[in-house]
Amino acid sequence: MANEPIKKAKNGAYYFRVHLGFDEKGKRIQIYKSGFATMKEAREKYYELLFQKEEYLVSKKEIILFKEYTEKIFLPWYKTQVKKQTYENRISIIEAHFKHFYTMSIDDIEPIHVQKWQLSLMKDLKPSYVRSIQGLFSLAMDRAVVLGLAKLNPSKVIGNVKKQKATINFWTLDEFTKVLSVINRNDFYEYFHYISIHLLFMTGMRIGEATALSWNDIDFGTGILSITKNLIYKNQNDYRYGDTKTKASNRHIVLDTDTLALLKNWKDIQKKNNSKKQIHIKLQ
The missing domain is CATH 1.10.150 (DNA polymerase; domain 1)
Incomplete structure:
Protein backbone atom coordinates (compact mmCIF):
# COMPACT_ATOMS: atom_id res chain seq x y z
CA MET A 1 0.00 0.00 0.00
CA ALA A 2 1.36 3.38 -1.05
CA ASN A 3 0.19 5.11 2.17
CA GLU A 4 1.25 2.34 4.53
CA PRO A 5 3.26 4.05 7.35
CA ILE A 6 5.13 0.84 8.21
CA LYS A 7 8.12 0.13 5.95
CA LYS A 8 10.37 -2.90 5.58
CA ALA A 9 14.13 -2.35 5.54
CA LYS A 10 16.59 -4.33 3.41
CA ASN A 11 17.61 -6.34 6.47
CA GLY A 12 14.05 -7.55 6.90
CA ALA A 13 13.19 -5.41 9.98
CA TYR A 14 10.27 -3.00 10.02
CA TYR A 15 10.39 0.74 10.72
CA PHE A 16 8.18 3.84 10.62
CA ARG A 17 8.20 7.60 11.05
CA VAL A 18 5.20 9.13 12.86
CA HIS A 19 4.31 12.84 12.56
CA LEU A 20 2.94 14.50 15.70
CA GLY A 21 2.21 18.02 14.46
CA PHE A 22 4.28 21.14 15.14
CA ASP A 23 5.90 22.67 18.22
CA GLU A 24 5.43 26.27 19.48
CA LYS A 25 8.09 27.47 17.03
CA GLY A 26 6.38 25.86 14.04
CA LYS A 27 8.90 23.02 13.72
CA ARG A 28 7.55 19.64 12.67
CA ILE A 29 7.55 17.02 15.44
CA GLN A 30 8.28 13.47 14.25
CA ILE A 31 9.52 10.25 15.81
CA TYR A 32 11.45 7.51 14.01
CA LYS A 33 11.32 3.89 15.23
CA SER A 34 12.97 0.83 13.70
CA GLY A 35 14.10 -2.75 14.39
CA PHE A 36 10.68 -4.38 14.68
CA ALA A 37 10.67 -8.09 13.83
CA THR A 38 7.12 -8.10 12.47
CA MET A 39 4.71 -5.75 10.75
CA LYS A 40 2.25 -6.25 13.62
CA GLU A 41 4.73 -5.10 16.28
CA ALA A 42 5.64 -2.01 14.29
CA ARG A 43 2.00 -1.13 13.61
CA GLU A 44 1.04 -1.48 17.30
CA LYS A 45 3.84 0.88 18.34
CA TYR A 46 2.97 3.33 15.55
CA TYR A 47 -0.65 3.69 16.66
CA GLU A 48 0.33 3.81 20.33
CA LEU A 49 2.43 6.90 19.60
CA LEU A 50 -0.24 8.38 17.37
CA PHE A 51 -2.90 8.08 20.08
CA GLN A 52 -0.56 9.78 22.54
CA LYS A 53 -0.15 12.73 20.18
CA GLU A 54 -2.16 15.26 22.25
CA GLU A 55 -0.47 14.24 25.50
CA TYR A 56 2.94 14.46 23.86
CA LEU A 57 2.29 17.93 22.51
CA VAL A 58 1.03 19.19 25.88
CA SER A 59 4.19 17.91 27.56
CA LYS A 60 6.27 19.84 25.04
CA LYS A 61 4.25 23.04 25.41
CA GLU A 62 6.12 25.96 26.93
CA ILE A 63 5.07 26.73 30.50
CA ILE A 64 4.13 30.39 31.01
CA LEU A 65 3.79 31.69 34.55
CA GLY A 159 -18.86 33.51 38.76
CA ASN A 160 -18.24 36.94 40.24
CA VAL A 161 -19.32 38.31 43.60
CA LYS A 162 -23.02 39.07 43.76
CA LYS A 163 -23.76 42.65 42.80
CA GLN A 164 -25.18 44.76 45.60
CA LYS A 165 -27.36 47.77 45.08
CA ALA A 166 -25.42 50.87 46.08
CA THR A 167 -26.95 53.36 48.48
CA ILE A 168 -26.39 56.91 47.27
CA ASN A 169 -27.05 59.86 49.50
CA PHE A 170 -28.10 63.15 47.94
CA TRP A 171 -28.24 66.57 49.48
CA THR A 172 -31.72 67.90 49.93
CA LEU A 173 -32.40 71.51 48.97
CA ASP A 174 -32.46 72.43 52.66
CA GLU A 175 -29.05 70.81 53.24
CA PHE A 176 -27.62 72.55 50.18
CA THR A 177 -28.92 75.93 51.34
CA LYS A 178 -27.57 75.35 54.85
CA VAL A 179 -24.04 74.62 53.54
CA LEU A 180 -23.98 77.71 51.35
CA SER A 181 -25.25 79.88 54.19
CA VAL A 182 -22.10 79.32 56.27
CA ILE A 183 -19.65 80.26 53.49
CA ASN A 184 -18.10 83.71 53.70
CA ARG A 185 -18.80 85.23 50.28
CA ASN A 186 -16.59 88.23 51.03
CA ASP A 187 -13.48 86.03 51.06
CA PHE A 188 -12.05 85.40 47.57
CA TYR A 189 -11.32 81.69 48.03
CA GLU A 190 -14.41 80.90 50.07
CA TYR A 191 -16.54 82.60 47.46
CA PHE A 192 -14.93 80.36 44.85
CA HIS A 193 -15.99 77.34 46.95
CA TYR A 194 -19.49 78.79 47.07
CA ILE A 195 -19.58 79.05 43.26
CA SER A 196 -18.19 75.52 42.82
CA ILE A 197 -20.69 73.88 45.18
CA HIS A 198 -23.57 75.80 43.67
CA LEU A 199 -22.58 74.82 40.11
CA LEU A 200 -22.11 71.13 40.99
CA PHE A 201 -25.45 70.95 42.79
CA MET A 202 -27.38 72.66 40.00
CA THR A 203 -25.84 70.74 37.10
CA GLY A 204 -25.01 67.29 38.48
CA MET A 205 -21.58 67.39 36.82
CA ARG A 206 -18.76 65.06 37.81
CA ILE A 207 -15.86 66.73 39.65
CA GLY A 208 -13.48 66.06 36.74
CA GLU A 209 -15.89 67.70 34.30
CA ALA A 210 -16.39 70.76 36.50
CA THR A 211 -12.68 71.30 37.11
CA ALA A 212 -12.00 71.17 33.37
CA LEU A 213 -14.41 74.01 32.55
CA SER A 214 -13.24 77.21 30.91
CA TRP A 215 -15.22 80.36 30.22
CA ASN A 216 -15.44 79.35 26.56
CA ASP A 217 -17.67 76.44 27.64
CA ILE A 218 -20.41 78.85 28.76
CA ASP A 219 -22.59 80.78 26.34
CA PHE A 220 -24.02 83.57 28.46
CA GLY A 221 -26.32 84.59 25.62
CA THR A 222 -28.17 81.27 25.46
CA GLY A 223 -27.37 80.12 29.02
CA ILE A 224 -25.94 76.84 27.73
CA LEU A 225 -23.00 75.08 29.39
CA SER A 226 -21.10 72.61 27.15
CA ILE A 227 -19.33 69.63 28.73
CA THR A 228 -16.71 68.18 26.37
CA LYS A 229 -13.66 67.33 28.51
CA ASN A 230 -12.44 66.00 31.82
CA LEU A 231 -9.57 67.04 34.10
CA ILE A 232 -7.18 64.18 34.94
CA TYR A 233 -5.48 65.34 38.12
CA LYS A 234 -2.65 63.68 40.06
CA ASN A 235 -1.08 66.66 41.79
CA GLN A 236 -0.51 70.39 41.29
CA ASN A 237 2.25 69.78 38.76
CA ASP A 238 0.82 66.73 37.02
CA TYR A 239 -2.57 67.16 35.39
CA ARG A 240 -4.00 67.17 31.89
CA TYR A 241 -7.26 67.36 29.98
CA GLY A 242 -8.82 64.24 28.55
CA ASP A 243 -12.09 62.97 27.13
CA THR A 244 -15.19 62.65 29.24
CA LYS A 245 -15.95 59.27 30.81
CA THR A 246 -18.19 58.14 27.93
CA LYS A 247 -19.41 59.55 24.62
CA ALA A 248 -22.79 60.15 26.23
CA SER A 249 -21.06 62.36 28.81
CA ASN A 250 -20.52 65.02 26.14
CA ARG A 251 -23.62 67.11 26.66
CA HIS A 252 -25.17 70.57 26.97
CA ILE A 253 -26.82 71.88 30.13
CA VAL A 254 -29.18 74.86 30.25
CA LEU A 255 -28.27 76.94 33.30
CA ASP A 256 -30.84 78.72 35.44
CA THR A 257 -30.72 82.52 35.75
CA ASP A 258 -29.36 82.49 39.32
CA THR A 259 -26.43 80.25 38.37
CA LEU A 260 -25.67 82.38 35.30
CA ALA A 261 -25.67 85.52 37.44
CA LEU A 262 -23.27 83.95 39.94
CA LEU A 263 -20.92 82.86 37.16
CA LYS A 264 -20.92 86.32 35.55
CA ASN A 265 -20.09 87.84 38.92
CA TRP A 266 -17.29 85.32 39.49
CA LYS A 267 -15.82 86.07 36.06
CA ASP A 268 -15.65 89.77 36.95
CA ILE A 269 -14.04 88.99 40.32
CA GLN A 270 -11.43 86.79 38.61
CA LYS A 271 -10.48 89.62 36.28
CA LYS A 272 -10.12 92.05 39.14
CA ASN A 273 -7.96 89.66 41.13
CA ASN A 274 -5.95 88.45 38.15
CA SER A 275 -6.48 84.95 39.52
CA LYS A 276 -5.95 82.77 36.49
CA LYS A 277 -2.80 81.20 37.90
CA GLN A 278 -4.04 81.08 41.47
CA ILE A 279 -7.02 78.81 41.07
CA HIS A 280 -6.54 75.25 39.90
CA ILE A 281 -10.22 74.36 39.93
CA LYS A 282 -11.02 76.97 37.40
CA LEU A 283 -13.42 78.76 35.23
CA GLN A 284 -10.88 80.79 33.34
Whole structure:
Protein backbone atom coordinates (compact mmCIF):
# COMPACT_ATOMS: atom_id res chain seq x y z
CA MET A 1 0.00 0.00 0.00
CA ALA A 2 1.36 3.38 -1.05
CA ASN A 3 0.19 5.11 2.17
CA GLU A 4 1.25 2.34 4.53
CA PRO A 5 3.26 4.05 7.35
CA ILE A 6 5.13 0.84 8.21
CA LYS A 7 8.12 0.13 5.95
CA LYS A 8 10.37 -2.90 5.58
CA ALA A 9 14.13 -2.35 5.54
CA LYS A 10 16.59 -4.33 3.41
CA ASN A 11 17.61 -6.34 6.47
CA GLY A 12 14.05 -7.55 6.90
CA ALA A 13 13.19 -5.41 9.98
CA TYR A 14 10.27 -3.00 10.02
CA TYR A 15 10.39 0.74 10.72
CA PHE A 16 8.18 3.84 10.62
CA ARG A 17 8.20 7.60 11.05
CA VAL A 18 5.20 9.13 12.86
CA HIS A 19 4.31 12.84 12.56
CA LEU A 20 2.94 14.50 15.70
CA GLY A 21 2.21 18.02 14.46
CA PHE A 22 4.28 21.14 15.14
CA ASP A 23 5.90 22.67 18.22
CA GLU A 24 5.43 26.27 19.48
CA LYS A 25 8.09 27.47 17.03
CA GLY A 26 6.38 25.86 14.04
CA LYS A 27 8.90 23.02 13.72
CA ARG A 28 7.55 19.64 12.67
CA ILE A 29 7.55 17.02 15.44
CA GLN A 30 8.28 13.47 14.25
CA ILE A 31 9.52 10.25 15.81
CA TYR A 32 11.45 7.51 14.01
CA LYS A 33 11.32 3.89 15.23
CA SER A 34 12.97 0.83 13.70
CA GLY A 35 14.10 -2.75 14.39
CA PHE A 36 10.68 -4.38 14.68
CA ALA A 37 10.67 -8.09 13.83
CA THR A 38 7.12 -8.10 12.47
CA MET A 39 4.71 -5.75 10.75
CA LYS A 40 2.25 -6.25 13.62
CA GLU A 41 4.73 -5.10 16.28
CA ALA A 42 5.64 -2.01 14.29
CA ARG A 43 2.00 -1.13 13.61
CA GLU A 44 1.04 -1.48 17.30
CA LYS A 45 3.84 0.88 18.34
CA TYR A 46 2.97 3.33 15.55
CA TYR A 47 -0.65 3.69 16.66
CA GLU A 48 0.33 3.81 20.33
CA LEU A 49 2.43 6.90 19.60
CA LEU A 50 -0.24 8.38 17.37
CA PHE A 51 -2.90 8.08 20.08
CA GLN A 52 -0.56 9.78 22.54
CA LYS A 53 -0.15 12.73 20.18
CA GLU A 54 -2.16 15.26 22.25
CA GLU A 55 -0.47 14.24 25.50
CA TYR A 56 2.94 14.46 23.86
CA LEU A 57 2.29 17.93 22.51
CA VAL A 58 1.03 19.19 25.88
CA SER A 59 4.19 17.91 27.56
CA LYS A 60 6.27 19.84 25.04
CA LYS A 61 4.25 23.04 25.41
CA GLU A 62 6.12 25.96 26.93
CA ILE A 63 5.07 26.73 30.50
CA ILE A 64 4.13 30.39 31.01
CA LEU A 65 3.79 31.69 34.55
CA PHE A 66 0.87 34.04 35.21
CA LYS A 67 3.32 36.79 36.22
CA GLU A 68 5.07 36.65 32.84
CA TYR A 69 1.75 36.49 31.01
CA THR A 70 0.37 39.51 32.90
CA GLU A 71 3.42 41.72 32.44
CA LYS A 72 4.52 40.78 28.93
CA ILE A 73 1.31 39.77 27.16
CA PHE A 74 -1.87 40.95 28.88
CA LEU A 75 -0.91 44.46 30.05
CA PRO A 76 0.62 45.61 26.72
CA TRP A 77 -2.58 44.46 24.98
CA TYR A 78 -4.92 45.91 27.63
CA LYS A 79 -3.20 49.29 27.35
CA THR A 80 -4.33 49.50 23.71
CA GLN A 81 -7.95 48.72 24.58
CA VAL A 82 -8.78 51.44 27.12
CA LYS A 83 -8.23 55.14 27.69
CA LYS A 84 -4.93 56.20 29.22
CA GLN A 85 -6.59 57.31 32.47
CA THR A 86 -8.49 54.02 32.77
CA TYR A 87 -5.26 52.07 32.34
CA GLU A 88 -3.43 54.21 34.90
CA ASN A 89 -6.26 53.78 37.41
CA ARG A 90 -6.40 50.00 37.02
CA ILE A 91 -2.70 49.14 36.80
CA SER A 92 -2.37 49.52 40.59
CA ILE A 93 -5.30 47.13 41.12
CA ILE A 94 -3.73 44.57 38.80
CA GLU A 95 -0.29 44.81 40.41
CA ALA A 96 -1.74 44.54 43.92
CA HIS A 97 -4.06 41.57 43.41
CA PHE A 98 -2.94 39.53 40.39
CA LYS A 99 0.26 38.62 42.25
CA HIS A 100 -1.77 35.96 44.09
CA PHE A 101 -1.37 33.81 40.95
CA TYR A 102 2.09 34.96 39.83
CA THR A 103 3.92 31.72 40.70
CA MET A 104 1.37 29.51 38.93
CA SER A 105 1.40 28.39 35.32
CA ILE A 106 -1.44 30.17 33.56
CA ASP A 107 -3.00 26.88 32.44
CA ASP A 108 -2.84 25.45 35.98
CA ILE A 109 -5.18 28.05 37.50
CA GLU A 110 -8.40 26.22 38.33
CA PRO A 111 -11.82 27.34 39.63
CA ILE A 112 -10.96 26.26 43.18
CA HIS A 113 -7.93 28.59 43.18
CA VAL A 114 -10.05 31.53 42.03
CA GLN A 115 -12.76 30.82 44.60
CA LYS A 116 -10.25 30.77 47.47
CA TRP A 117 -8.76 34.03 46.18
CA GLN A 118 -12.22 35.60 45.88
CA LEU A 119 -13.12 34.65 49.46
CA SER A 120 -9.82 36.01 50.80
CA LEU A 121 -10.51 39.36 49.07
CA MET A 122 -14.00 39.50 50.56
CA LYS A 123 -12.56 39.50 54.09
CA ASP A 124 -11.09 42.99 53.78
CA LEU A 125 -12.63 44.62 50.71
CA LYS A 126 -16.07 45.82 49.68
CA PRO A 127 -18.02 43.51 47.33
CA SER A 128 -18.12 46.20 44.62
CA TYR A 129 -14.32 46.49 44.69
CA VAL A 130 -13.88 42.71 44.62
CA ARG A 131 -16.16 42.62 41.58
CA SER A 132 -13.87 45.10 39.84
CA ILE A 133 -10.75 43.10 40.69
CA GLN A 134 -12.23 39.81 39.53
CA GLY A 135 -13.63 41.47 36.41
CA LEU A 136 -10.09 42.46 35.40
CA PHE A 137 -8.79 38.98 36.20
CA SER A 138 -11.57 37.43 34.13
CA LEU A 139 -10.67 39.70 31.22
CA ALA A 140 -7.05 38.57 31.48
CA MET A 141 -8.07 34.90 31.48
CA ASP A 142 -10.44 35.44 28.54
CA ARG A 143 -7.49 36.82 26.60
CA ALA A 144 -5.36 33.82 27.57
CA VAL A 145 -8.04 31.48 26.21
CA VAL A 146 -8.18 33.43 22.94
CA LEU A 147 -4.39 33.14 22.63
CA GLY A 148 -4.46 29.40 23.32
CA LEU A 149 -2.53 29.74 26.59
CA ALA A 150 -5.37 28.42 28.75
CA LYS A 151 -8.17 25.94 28.06
CA LEU A 152 -10.86 27.78 30.01
CA ASN A 153 -11.53 30.84 32.14
CA PRO A 154 -11.84 29.58 35.75
CA SER A 155 -13.22 32.95 36.87
CA LYS A 156 -16.29 32.50 34.70
CA VAL A 157 -16.80 28.98 36.01
CA ILE A 158 -17.25 30.17 39.61
CA GLY A 159 -18.86 33.51 38.76
CA ASN A 160 -18.24 36.94 40.24
CA VAL A 161 -19.32 38.31 43.60
CA LYS A 162 -23.02 39.07 43.76
CA LYS A 163 -23.76 42.65 42.80
CA GLN A 164 -25.18 44.76 45.60
CA LYS A 165 -27.36 47.77 45.08
CA ALA A 166 -25.42 50.87 46.08
CA THR A 167 -26.95 53.36 48.48
CA ILE A 168 -26.39 56.91 47.27
CA ASN A 169 -27.05 59.86 49.50
CA PHE A 170 -28.10 63.15 47.94
CA TRP A 171 -28.24 66.57 49.48
CA THR A 172 -31.72 67.90 49.93
CA LEU A 173 -32.40 71.51 48.97
CA ASP A 174 -32.46 72.43 52.66
CA GLU A 175 -29.05 70.81 53.24
CA PHE A 176 -27.62 72.55 50.18
CA THR A 177 -28.92 75.93 51.34
CA LYS A 178 -27.57 75.35 54.85
CA VAL A 179 -24.04 74.62 53.54
CA LEU A 180 -23.98 77.71 51.35
CA SER A 181 -25.25 79.88 54.19
CA VAL A 182 -22.10 79.32 56.27
CA ILE A 183 -19.65 80.26 53.49
CA ASN A 184 -18.10 83.71 53.70
CA ARG A 185 -18.80 85.23 50.28
CA ASN A 186 -16.59 88.23 51.03
CA ASP A 187 -13.48 86.03 51.06
CA PHE A 188 -12.05 85.40 47.57
CA TYR A 189 -11.32 81.69 48.03
CA GLU A 190 -14.41 80.90 50.07
CA TYR A 191 -16.54 82.60 47.46
CA PHE A 192 -14.93 80.36 44.85
CA HIS A 193 -15.99 77.34 46.95
CA TYR A 194 -19.49 78.79 47.07
CA ILE A 195 -19.58 79.05 43.26
CA SER A 196 -18.19 75.52 42.82
CA ILE A 197 -20.69 73.88 45.18
CA HIS A 198 -23.57 75.80 43.67
CA LEU A 199 -22.58 74.82 40.11
CA LEU A 200 -22.11 71.13 40.99
CA PHE A 201 -25.45 70.95 42.79
CA MET A 202 -27.38 72.66 40.00
CA THR A 203 -25.84 70.74 37.10
CA GLY A 204 -25.01 67.29 38.48
CA MET A 205 -21.58 67.39 36.82
CA ARG A 206 -18.76 65.06 37.81
CA ILE A 207 -15.86 66.73 39.65
CA GLY A 208 -13.48 66.06 36.74
CA GLU A 209 -15.89 67.70 34.30
CA ALA A 210 -16.39 70.76 36.50
CA THR A 211 -12.68 71.30 37.11
CA ALA A 212 -12.00 71.17 33.37
CA LEU A 213 -14.41 74.01 32.55
CA SER A 214 -13.24 77.21 30.91
CA TRP A 215 -15.22 80.36 30.22
CA ASN A 216 -15.44 79.35 26.56
CA ASP A 217 -17.67 76.44 27.64
CA ILE A 218 -20.41 78.85 28.76
CA ASP A 219 -22.59 80.78 26.34
CA PHE A 220 -24.02 83.57 28.46
CA GLY A 221 -26.32 84.59 25.62
CA THR A 222 -28.17 81.27 25.46
CA GLY A 223 -27.37 80.12 29.02
CA ILE A 224 -25.94 76.84 27.73
CA LEU A 225 -23.00 75.08 29.39
CA SER A 226 -21.10 72.61 27.15
CA ILE A 227 -19.33 69.63 28.73
CA THR A 228 -16.71 68.18 26.37
CA LYS A 229 -13.66 67.33 28.51
CA ASN A 230 -12.44 66.00 31.82
CA LEU A 231 -9.57 67.04 34.10
CA ILE A 232 -7.18 64.18 34.94
CA TYR A 233 -5.48 65.34 38.12
CA LYS A 234 -2.65 63.68 40.06
CA ASN A 235 -1.08 66.66 41.79
CA GLN A 236 -0.51 70.39 41.29
CA ASN A 237 2.25 69.78 38.76
CA ASP A 238 0.82 66.73 37.02
CA TYR A 239 -2.57 67.16 35.39
CA ARG A 240 -4.00 67.17 31.89
CA TYR A 241 -7.26 67.36 29.98
CA GLY A 242 -8.82 64.24 28.55
CA ASP A 243 -12.09 62.97 27.13
CA THR A 244 -15.19 62.65 29.24
CA LYS A 245 -15.95 59.27 30.81
CA THR A 246 -18.19 58.14 27.93
CA LYS A 247 -19.41 59.55 24.62
CA ALA A 248 -22.79 60.15 26.23
CA SER A 249 -21.06 62.36 28.81
CA ASN A 250 -20.52 65.02 26.14
CA ARG A 251 -23.62 67.11 26.66
CA HIS A 252 -25.17 70.57 26.97
CA ILE A 253 -26.82 71.88 30.13
CA VAL A 254 -29.18 74.86 30.25
CA LEU A 255 -28.27 76.94 33.30
CA ASP A 256 -30.84 78.72 35.44
CA THR A 257 -30.72 82.52 35.75
CA ASP A 258 -29.36 82.49 39.32
CA THR A 259 -26.43 80.25 38.37
CA LEU A 260 -25.67 82.38 35.30
CA ALA A 261 -25.67 85.52 37.44
CA LEU A 262 -23.27 83.95 39.94
CA LEU A 263 -20.92 82.86 37.16
CA LYS A 264 -20.92 86.32 35.55
CA ASN A 265 -20.09 87.84 38.92
CA TRP A 266 -17.29 85.32 39.49
CA LYS A 267 -15.82 86.07 36.06
CA ASP A 268 -15.65 89.77 36.95
CA ILE A 269 -14.04 88.99 40.32
CA GLN A 270 -11.43 86.79 38.61
CA LYS A 271 -10.48 89.62 36.28
CA LYS A 272 -10.12 92.05 39.14
CA ASN A 273 -7.96 89.66 41.13
CA ASN A 274 -5.95 88.45 38.15
CA SER A 275 -6.48 84.95 39.52
CA LYS A 276 -5.95 82.77 36.49
CA LYS A 277 -2.80 81.20 37.90
CA GLN A 278 -4.04 81.08 41.47
CA ILE A 279 -7.02 78.81 41.07
CA HIS A 280 -6.54 75.25 39.90
CA ILE A 281 -10.22 74.36 39.93
CA LYS A 282 -11.02 76.97 37.40
CA LEU A 283 -13.42 78.76 35.23
CA GLN A 284 -10.88 80.79 33.34
